[in-house]
């Protein structure tokens with residue numbers, strides 16, 4: 493397949509993937525580029541690092557650290573308030589996700605892990621690692 497042909501292929505709707513985000517091992521269901529090894533979540537169709545389309549399903553680490561966060565007070569979709577944060581996974585991928593913890597427990601570089609939760613409208617989010625304190 494030439495580069496021109498690959499651009500003309502329909503793009504799979506990875507957002508329509510209804511498999512659980514949290515894997516049986518507590519990892520994050522995402523993708524990994526077969527060309528450069530970069531992870532993506534949700535699984536990318538085109539690698540943001542090298543533009544390859546050879547991205548396979550992969551289990552990404554379910555642990556990382558909180559880079560920064562904000563609390564959402566107005567939402568047309570979800571009950572408020574809720575907290576969103578950028579999570580740096582242990583393999584280097586940074587992603588936006590819900591943070592399921594009170595504000596007073598949060599700090600930059602707080603160790604967090606992936607968890608399923610009924611508190612989250614998506615059914616998952618990141619929680620502080622036990623023993624980690626602000």
Ligand SMILES: [Zn+2]
Pocket residue numbers: 525526527528529530539540541542543544
């Ligand atoms: Zn790549």
